[in-house]
Each structure stands twice: as structure tokens, then as C-alpha cells.
């Protein structure tokens with residue numbers, strides 16, 4: 007395995023439903039034939055939200071998971087952060103087995119190595135903007151003065167200065183998501199998860215936030231796993247894209263590869279809009295390289 | 296086609312109804328000849344009550360050690376609180392209360408507080424009010440702490456939640472008098488019993504709201520906490536509990552009001568010289584002047600405590616511009632400190648500033664009594680005829696049936712066979728009309744059942760008929776599980792030999808609901824249509840709902856004296872509010888789009904109401920009916936104080952005889968009936984909602 011791989015997952019499964027379905031997954035998932043396993047899970051009244059997902063994410067890469075609603079993107083992302091315990095499979099971070107970590111180690115790891123941004127922001131209504139951003143630091147036990155200082159740095163980073171004492175509900179959607187981003191970065195994580203961070207925003211703000219996101223990444227160089235259902239967003243931001251359907255990954259590749267050589271009709275139809283957009287813009291094709 | 300599998304439930308329902316009708320007919324025929332059909336034989340009863348008493352006798356000495364220790368601790372807490380409140384000089388307490396009111400609700404609440412306190416001082420109820428407050432002040436924090444803990448556990452462990460829900464239902468539905476006796480036996484006499492009773496009654500709302508609040512925390516917020524690296528404790532106390540706090544504060548308000556209500560009721564066992572005792576005592580002696588004055592004290596206390604706890608629950612956090620520096624940032628603490636520093640030392644030297652002097656009490660009770668006497672004397676003729684009419688033409692037919700109630704003495708006529716046939720005919724025609732005109736099967740069934748009910752009365756209907764019909768109704772409303780619950784409830788009552796009192800209670804409650812619900816619906820409908828009516832009745836409703844049940848007795852007792860009619864009116868008055876509320880809310884929350892569609896179709900106002908709004912409000916109105924029934928049932932025991940027979944009276948008698956078994960069984964019967972009704976009506980409301988696609 008290359009030293010450049012930051013995170014990799016192998017044959018990752020998450021099954022919802024009765025115990026029986028979970029057991030079917032455990033016993034059969036090694037077989038390698040995902041379609042058969044999924045059929046058996048369905049027969050046991052279960053649902054495989056993630057079905058045998060495997061991919062590697064390089065250090066400093068923006069890796070985008072995309073697919074339609076219900077295709078299992080959020081579940082996959084939550085399995086990687088172990089907010090949801092995977093039913094089966096292997097997750098390696100920096101070559102270490104992440105699934106084997108004890109609860110204590112997991113907490114420690116999350117405090118120092120992981121950050122996450124949520125679709126509906128997930129801000130705490132009882133805390134001010136500053137307290138929200140400083141929250142991960144508070145959890146680590148850093149004292150008030152230092153964490154406020156670091157939180158203020160973060161606020162500058164996302165251009166929110168001056169709203170320290172506002173409460174989340176007093177901010178616009180775009181501002182709220184800036185708080186979410188600042189909070190996820192406060193602990194200075196290596197791995198940055200973003201679950202449809204811009205989907206709840208209107209198109210103009212979304213575009214602006216995307217630009218700022220790229221700008222941030224150009225200085226921070228985090229390893230990013232980003233979930234979206236918007237193909238044009240994916241094409242704009244990604245180093246590589248994984249397209250999911252019904253719990254499985256149907257194609258992984260650089261944006262251009264996916265647009266030019268769709269693996270099947272589903273991907274072709276899915277990427278139609280983006281391709282048309284590119285044709286209209288024409289010149290943008292060069293941007294992708 | 297008719298034999299397709301989907302038709303099977305329908306066939307089954309029809310078959311069940313047929314069996315039910317056959318049983319009823321047989322029973323009515325045989326009731327004359329076979330004694331056991333008309334009246335459940337005593338030999339068949341199975342005295343759970345005695346067994347409970349035996350168990351209690353065995354349990355009490357066993358538990359008395361630890362429980363008395365607990366009782367001593369609670370007693371100590373109570374004494375300290377009470378002594379502190381009693382010792383605090385009245386001007387200091389006065390100012391502190393006003394400051395708290397100002398913080399919670401601004402100037403208007405502070406003024407209201409000041410006026411109420413003046414009233415309490417001037418009428419000479421200060422000390423007794425402080426005693427009541429001490430009970431509430433000890434019960435509420437304990438209930439909140441316990442309730443939050445149980446709520447957290449219930450949220451964390453699903454099985455525990457499944458276990459606690461029915462227990463909470465029973466705790467809230469069981470009339471307080473029923474568990475006063477076992478508590479008395481277990482903890483010994485004294486104000487601690489009232490304290491514990493009020494804690495038992497006030498913990499459930501805290502548990503429920505805690506669980507609800509925690510369940511409603513958006514998962515993303517919890518996940519944000521987890522990904523920040525919270526451990527279990529941090530996640531709970533730094534993320535989930537604060538996010539659930541608004542809901543939990545609503546729980547605190549409900550807990551406080553429940554505690555107050557129960558503290559007042561628990562005064563019945565005596566031992567503490569508080570306002571509840573004052574009301575009860577004066578009421579027993581028929582001293583209406585003083586009882587009215589004391590009743591107003593309770594009413595004021597309830598309103599104030601409610602407003603203050605709501606005020607604290609609603610304070611939204613807004614970023615405050617930091618205008619003042621230093622200690623001026625805490626103006627309320629500063630004001631409180633100023634009061635203590637300036638008045639407290641003075642009160643040590645000037646006695647009248649420490650204890651409110653007796654000479655300053657202005658006894659208006661004599662005037663009120665005199666005025667009341669004049670009023671009652673002038674209206675007694677009219678009131679008496681109202682009472683007689685209500686009794687003879689409404690309550691009595693409901694209980695013993697027209698069959699018995701119609702006599703030359705009461706109605707002035709004989710219930711001749713011709714009249715009987717006419718009655719039966721009119722019911723039949725009514726049923727047919729309901730079926731034919733509006734095609735409403737349930738309407739037809741309702742009219743038929745009412746017709747039979749009024750003819751025989753609740754006590755005249757043989758018990759097998761009653762059980763069959765109710766079980767069938769429950770089955771039609773909510774399926775076999777609810778039918779099973781209803782059946783088990785009735786068998787429980789029957790086997791415990793409480794059938795007859797239960798039927799008395801059924802008559803009282805049924806009669807009260809039959810008036811309260813349509814009346815409340817009518818008022819609620821008007822309020823939903825006319826804005827100023829809504830504005831006018833809202834504060835009245837708010838106030839009535841915060842009133843401890845006890846207070847309702849006072850005015851009606853004055854007007855109608857002790858008796859069944861008074862009980863009826865009291866139950867109606869208490870059960871009216873939810874009917875109004877839910878109706879108005881249901882009608883007002885019909886989606887605007889539907890109303891606009893109605894307007895666009897050219898509906899008149901009346902058509903809009905009956906064809907557009909009413910059908911959509913039905914589920915909500917059913918919940919209102921549900922609440923009306925539960926309120927009526929919970930008032931039964933209180934109403935027993937002013938003279939009814941029935942389950943309420945059984946509980947009350949048991950209290951007098953310190954018979955825990957009877958008290959618990961009779962109380963449990965009421966609770967079970969309440970829970971069953973709740974399940975039936977909730978089920979109906981839910982299925983209606985689903986049918987409407989809401």
C-alpha cells in the first residue's frame with residue numbers, strides 16, 4: 007500500500023433491519039458477490055445501506071461520494087467516522103485498523119484527527135457562535151482563554167468576525183454553515199468529513215461557499231471526504247469521485263474520466279447535466295485538468 | 296366477490312355485533328328471573344382489596360425502618376424550609392417575591408405579584424401561604440431531579456422506557472386520595488405524606504418531557520458532539536440536555552403546577568397548617584366567606600407560580616449588549632441584596648416589620664358571608680328549581696333509567712306503556728334517520744345505544760350487556776388489544792365488587808361529559824370563528840386550567856349545597872376547558888390552502904365551517920373529548936367531597952377508614968377506566984388522522 011494513502015476502506019457493509027439480516031451480512035459478505043448477498047439481506051427483511059464499499063483516499067485529496075438520495079452516501083460517511091458502527095468491513099487510517107479502536111481511543115482520535123460538517127449544520131442552539139466553534143476544544147479540556155483565542159482565529163478563517171455573541175438561530179443559512187465549518191476545523195483535524203455541507207443553501211451562496219472551500223483547502227491540505235448529490239458541485243470540487251447507487255459504488259475516477267467514460271447507463275444519465283454544462287461552457291473542460 | 300379476504304374483518308365485525316346484540320337481548324329477558332344477571336353476586340367477587348391489606352400489614356413493619364429514615368430526612372428538609380420561610384420578615388419576602396416576578400415576567404407580573412401579596416397579607420393568610428409554599432418548594436426540586444434522572448435512563452434504555460410508560464400513566468391517572476393511605480401507613484402521619492404524594496403526582500410530567508426533549512434533539516447535533524470527541528457524560532450534559540432544555544422547562548412548569556395541586560389536596564390528611572387545610576376546614580363547616588377568601592389565595596398562588604415558571608421557561612437567550620459594568624450587570628441580584636441589607640436589620644428591632652401584626656389583618660369574611668347570605672337567599676328559589684330539574688330530568692334518567700325515573704312525584708306523569716312504545720319508536724326512527732339520511736352507521740349505533748342507556752340507566756343495565764357493548768365499541772374503535780384492555784378493566788371492577796359504585800360514577804361522568812363536551816365544542820367553535828371571543832376566553836381558560844381542582848368546589852358548593860347536582864356541575868366546570876381548547880385549536884389549524892380552496896369554490900361561512908373545517912378538525916376534537924373524559928374522571932374523587940356515591944366516594948371512605956386495599960382498588964378502577972378511554976379515543980383520533988392523510 008502506498009504511503010500516500012490516508013484512509014482506505016475494504017468491503018464495507020452496513021445493514022439495517024432485523025438481527026437475522028445482520029447475521030446474513032456477517033456470514034456472507036466475504037464471498038465477494040455483493041448482488042447475491044444483497045438479495046439474501048432483502049429476503050431477511052433487511053436493507054443494505056452500504057454494500058461492500060472499497061476505496062482509498064490519498065493524503066490531501068478531495069474525495070467526493072455522490073449519488074441520489076437514499077443511495078447510502080451518508081451511511082458510508084458515518085461508517086468511516088464510526089458514528090454508525092459498520093456491520094462488516096475494514097477501515098484503515100494511516101495504516102491502522104480504525105474499526106478495532108476501543109471507545110476511549112475512538113474518542114481520543116475524534117478529538118484530534120477528525121472534523122465533520124453536517125447538512126443541517128448541527129449547531130447547538132444553546133451556545134453562541136463562539137462557544138459553538140470552541141466546543142471541540144472545550145471537550146478536549148482546553149482552558150477558556152486559549153480556546154476562545156483559537157476559536158476567534160477560526161472565525162477569521164471563515165470570515166465571520168464580529169458575530170461571536172450571536173446565537174445560531176440569528177444567523178443566515180450561509181453564516182450558520184460557516185460556523186459549522188469553523189467548528190469542524192477548530193480541533194485541527196487531519197481528516198475532514200463533509201456531509202452535503204452546501205445542499206441547504208441557495209445556489210448563489212452555495213457557489214460562493216464552494217469557492218471559499220477550495221480556497222481554504224489550498225492552504226490547509228486536509229484529507230477530505232465530501233458527500234453531495236449535486237454532480238456539478240462534485241465536478242467543480244473533486245480530485246476523485248465515487249458514484250454510489252443502492253449502497254454500492256458503481257464507478258470511481260477523476261471527474262473527467264467519469265464524464266468521458268461513464269461505466270454504465272446509470273452514470274451516463276446521472277452525469278448528463280454536467281456534461282451538457284461543460285459543452286455549453288466549453289472552455290471549462292480545461293479547468294478539469 | 297364478497298368472500299374476498301379483505302372482506303373478512305368486516306364480516307367478523309358484523310358477526311361480533313350480532314353476538315353482542317343476542318347476548319343483550321337474552322340478558323334483558325332473563326334479568327327478571329335470574330338474579331345474577333341483574334346484579335353481580337357478592338359471592339363471586341374476589342377481594343383483591345383484602346389481599347392488598349394483608350400485604351400492607353406484612354410490608355409495613357418490614358419497610359418501616361428505611362422508610363421512616365427517608366421520612367425523617369424529608370421531614371427535616373421540610374422543617375428547615377418552612378422555618379426559614381416563616382422566619383423571613385414579611386417585607387423582605389414581599390420584596391424578594393416581587394423581584395423574582397419582575398425578572399420572570401416584567402412589570403405587569405411584578406405588579407400582579409405585589410397586589411396578590413397585599414391581599415394575602417391583609418386577609419391574614421401569609422403564614423399559611425408560606426407553609427404551602429414550603430411544601431411546594433421542597434417537592435418541586437426533588438421531583439425535577441428525580442424526574443430528569445428517570446427520564447435520562449428511560450431515554451437511554453428502551454426497555455426501561457417501555458416499562459415506565461404504563462407506570463407513569465397509572466401514577467398520573469390514579470386519584471391522589473387512593474395512594475394517600477398506603478403512604479400514610481408506610482411513612483407515618485405528618486406533612487411528609489403530603490410531600491410524598493405530591494412528588495408521586497408531579498414526577499411523571501418531568502419524566503415525560505425529559506424523554507420527549509431528548510428524543511427530539513436533532514441527530515446531527517448529537518453527532519456533532521460525538522465527532523468533537525465527547526464522551527458519554529459530556530454528550531449528555533453538554534449537548535443533549537441543553538438542547539432539550541426548552542422542552543424540559545415546559546416539564547418543570549407542569550411539575551410545579553401538579554405539585555401545587557396535590558399539596559392542596561393532600562391537606563385533607565391534616566398535619567400542616569396550610570391554605571389547603573384552611574379551605575377544606577371552612578368548607579366542611581359551611582363557612583363560605585372564609586373559604587372563598589382562602590380559595591382566592593390558592594387561585595392567586597397558582598396563577599403566580601404558573602406565570603413565573605412559564606416566564607423562566609420562555610426567556611430566550613438574546614445577546615445582551617453589555618451596557619453596565621461590574622456588579623450592575625446583575626441588577627436583580629443587586630436589588631435582592633439591597634432589600635436584604637436595608638430591611639433585614641430593621642426588622643430585628645421593629646416587630647411589625649418582622650411578623651405581620653394581627654391588628655393589621657382586615658377580616659372581611661363576615662361581610663362576605665353576609666353578602667353571600669343575602670345573595671343566596673334571593674336566588675335560592677331559582678337555584679333550587681334548576682337543581683331539581685337537573686336532577687330529575689337529566690341525572691336520574693341517566694343513572695336509573697327513564698324506566699324508574701319517570702314517576703308522578705318527579706316528572707308529574709306516569710310512564711305508561713303507550714309512552715314507552717312512543718319512546719322506543721322515536722329512538723328507532725332516529726336511528727333509521729341517521730342511517731338513511733347521512734348514511735352514518737356510527738351515528739345510528741350511537742343513537743340506539745343512547746336510547747337503551749336512557750331507558751334502563753347505567754345501574755339498570757345488566758352487567759353482561761354493559762361489558763359486551765363496551766368491549767365491542769372498543770374493538771370497533773381500536774382493535775383487539777384495546778378491546779382486551781377494556782374487557783380486563785371491567786372484569787377487574789366486577790370481580791372487586793365495585794360494579795355498582797362504578798355505574799354510579801359512570802352515570803355522573805357520562806352526564807357531565809354529555810353536557811360539557813357539546814357545550815365546550817360550541818364555545819370553541821365560536822371562538823375559532825370570532826377573534827374577540829377567542830381573545831376574551833383565552834385568559835379565562837388559562838386561569839381555570841392552572842387552578843387546583845379543589846378551588847372548583849367552592850363557588851358551586853355555596854350555590855347548590857352538598858349533593859349530587861353540585862358534583863355534576865363541578866365535574867362539568869372542570870371538564871369544559873379542554874373541550875373548548877381542542878375544538879378551537881383543531882378548527883384554527885386547518886391549513887390555509889384548504890380554506891382558500893373552500894372560498895374559491897364559493898362556500899358560505901356556514902358551509903366553510905361544516906364542510907371544510909369541521910371534518911379536518913375531527914381528530915383534534917376527539918383528543919379534546921379524550922381530555923374531557925380524563926378531566927371528568929380525575930375530578931370524581933374531589934367531587935366526592937361534596938357528596939356523590941360511586942367510586943370517588945369509595946376512595947374517600949377508604950381514606951377515612953385507612954383501608955388501603957379498598958382505596959387502591961377503587962382508585963385503580965378509576966385510573967384503568969381513564970387509561971382505557973384514553974387508548975380508545977387516541978386510537979380513533981389517530982385512525983381519523985390517517986384517513987385524512989395528516
Ligand SMILES: Nc1ncnc2c1ncn2[C@@H]1O[C@H](COP(=O)(O)OP(=O)(O)OP(=O)(O)O)[C@@H](O)[C@H]1O
Nearest residue numbers: 022023053055074075076077078079080081082235
Ligand atoms: N437508522 C436507520 N435505520 C434504518 N434505515 C436507515 C437508517 N439510516 C439510513 N437508513 C436507510 O439507508 C439508506 C441510505 O441512507 P443514507 O442516509 O445513507 O442515504 P443518503 O445517500 O445520504 O441520502 P440523502 O441524500 O437523502 O441524505 C436509505 O434507504 C435509508 O432509508
Ligand SMILES: [Mg+2]
Nearest residue numbers: 079080081202
Ligand atoms: Mg445523507
